[in-house]
Amino acid sequence: MAYxxxxxxxxxxxxxxxxxxxEKKMFGGLAFLIDGHMAVNASGRGxxxxxxxxxxxxxxxADPRASRFVMRGRELDGWLHVDVTETSDDELARxxxxxxxxxxxxxxxxxxxxx
Numbered sequence: 093m094a095y096x097x098x099x100x101x102x103x104x105x106x107x108x109x110x111x112x113x114x115e116k117k118m119f120g121g122l123a124f125l126i127d128g129h130m131a132v133n134a135s136g137r138g139x140x141x142x143x144x145x146x147x148x149x150x151x152x153x154a155d156p157r158a159s160r161f162v163m164r165g166r167e168l169d170g171w172l173h174v175d176v177t178e179t180s181d182d183e184l185a186r187x188x189x190x191x192x193x194x195x196x197x198x199x200x201x202x203x204x205x206x207x
Contacts (some may be wrong), residue, residue: 094098094111094136094178095120095121095122095134095135095136096134096138096139097134098135099139099140099176100134101120102181102184102199103132103134103140103184103188104122104123104124105181106184106185106188107126107132107188107192108179110192111125112127113125113126115127117143118130119133119135119136120132120135120136120137121133121135121136121141122134123141124191125195126192126196127194127195127196127200128176128200128201129143129195129198129201130143130187130191130195131143131152131192131195132187132188132191132192132193134170135173137173138149138175139174139176139177140172140173140174140176140177140187140188141161141171141172141173142158142161142171142172142173142174142187142188142190142191143170143171143172143191143194143195144170144171144172144185144190144191144194145170145190145194145195145197146169146170146197148190149169149170149172152172152190153172157174157175157176157179158172158174158175158187159173160172161173170194170198175188180198192195
């Protein structure tokens with residue numbers, strides 16, 4: 093399944109004022125990275141793939157729209173899937189802020205060396 097272009101456009105609008113934003117196709121979706129770290133992704137599974145502080149995972153999944161992201165059969169702390177169907181722009185921006193805050197807490201990603 094391709095990512096939802098409308099969700100990607102909404103994310104782009106929210107993230108435009110943020111410095112250091114780049115877009116990259118990742119995980120079957122369109123990721124928005126801050127200084128090389130993924131903050132949020134318009135997921136190919138629908139909704140958002142959101143990277144957050146692992147310590148915040150339990151509190152965030154208390155919202156019925158959010159669940160731990162499952163990768164290779166494992167639920168991951170710090171990675172969420174968020175259903176943004178019928179989500180207002182303000183609600184979407186609040187979710188995105190969690191990803192932005194965590195990505196900004198990480199040191200800038202170093203460029204990969206080619207082998």
